[in-house]
Structures are given as C-alpha cells and as structure tokens.
C-alpha cells in the first residue's frame with residue numbers, strides 16, 4: 001500500500017499523479033546477463049553506485065559479471081526529483097570445466113618478453129572498452145556473427161595443457177577457416193589489429209553505452225578503426241590466429257570491463273547458431 005500513500009502524498013502537494021515506477025527493471029538477472037531498460041526520459045541513474053548513461057529516450061544498459069553475487073543496486077532519479085532504488089537479485093550459474101590440450105606451450109606459459117607484449121596489447125584493448133558512446137547500436141538486438149557448433153562456452157573454467165587459466169571470457173563457434181564474420185549489431189570499430197599474440201586477428205565493435213563486441217583469431221580483417229558498421233555487415237574472416245587449436249570465432253561481449261555471456265543477449269538467447 002506504500003504506493004497509495006505516495007500517490008496521495010503527491011496529490012496532497014498538488015502534483016499530478018504520475019506513474020510511480022520510474023523504470024522497467026526485471027526483478028533478477030543471471031550471472032553474465034545483460035539488462036536493457038527504459039527509464040523516464042531525463043532521469044539519471046546509478047548502478048552499484050556508479051553513474052551510467054541514460055539515453056535521450058530513457059535507455060539504460062548494465063550487466064552482471066560471471067562472479068557477480070548481487071544484488072545489483074539501481075538508483076533512478078527522475079527529472080522531478082523522485083528517487084527509486086531497485087535491488088536486482090543475481091541468479092548464480094554452475095560453470096563447466098573445459099580441458100583444452102594441444103595448445104602451443106609458448107601461448108600457455110609465455111616467456112617474460114612475450115608476457116610484456118601481451119600486457120601491452122591487453123591494455124590497448126582495455127582502453128577501447130572504456131568508451132561510453134551514445135549510439136544505441138544494441139537497441140535492435142543481436143544476430144549470430146557466424147553459424148556453427150558452439151565449441152566453447154562463456155564462463156567455463158579452462159585448463160590448457162593441464163594448467164588452470166582464467167575463465168573463458170566469451171563464446172567459441174567452430175567454423176571453417178575463411179568463414180565471413182558478421183557484425184552482430186550496429187556499431188563503430190574501435191580496435192582492429194591482425195596479429196595480437198594471444199588473440200591473433202582482433203576486432204572490437206562499440207555498440208554504445210559501454211557495450212562492445214570482440215572477435216578474436218580472425219584470419220582476415222575487413223574493417224578499420226573508426227568505421228561504422230551495420231548489423232550483418234562482414235567485418236572479417238574466421239581463422240585460428242593467436243592461441244587457438246582450430247579455426248573458430250571467439251565472440252566476447254563486454255559492458256565496459258565486465259564480460260557478459262553472448263548466449264544471453266537479446267536476439268541470441270534461446271536461438272541456435274544455425
């Protein structure tokens with residue numbers, strides 16, 4: 001009955017009754033999941049205390065990382081000063097273990113000079129993910145960049161040649177060498193290099209609001225930094241450059257530095273890559 005008290009308080013102040021829900025937020029999300037929501041235009045928002053972009057149309061985006069325990073606290077402040085706090089529960093997931101053998105030893109335990117190169121390359125990629133672009137390339141959902149068997153899942157604990165490594169930060173789709181890779185959503189290319197040590201041919205696309213896709217192990221790059229791409233446009237070709245044991249496309253999706261599961265994206269969730 002709290003809403004009635006609030007409604008009558010507003011009426012008592014002579015303010016016209018307005019819908020009290022400032023946002024259309026779900027009650028919960030899964031680890032690795034993405035939320036796109038609409039709040040009253042002109043609102044401001046924080047997610048776990050961090051200020052996030054609200055589009056001119058009220059669009060808001062955030063995600064839960066692989067190990068996020070929740071709750072995720074979202075505070076919306078509407079233009080008329082109302083403040084609404086939502087606590088979203090985060091549903092835990094069981095992460096599989098993936099053993100990958102036959103990985104070139106120099107990519108599993110790189111020598112110090114190579115480790116420095118890897119660090120430098122990862123810093124460049126991390127910088128590209130800091131952008132907070134106002135484009136809404138994600139707004140029409142995502143499509144599969146290639147179709148094929150899913151050969152590696154987001155979040156799995158990976159053991160390379162018997163050595164435990166960090167969790168798999170994206171999804172692998174096994175396809176023949178040279179298969180065209182399509183932009184899963186509109187965006188702008190923010191990184192494109194053919195020869196990173198671990199990830200080989202690497203392309204990042206910024207879809208806006210901190211959401212970015214990365215495509216790794218490409219055999220060919222068809223785009224340049226600064227190029228605007230549209231959903232379905234070919235950005236390169238699949239390969240096995242960098243640390244890979246066979247031709248596949250690694251597709252990762254980030255909300256800033258937080259890695260999300262491509263399989264949970266709108267347009268992808270519940271569909272098969274065929």
Ligand SMILES: [Zn+2]
Nearest residue numbers: 152171172250
């Ligand atoms: Zn991968």
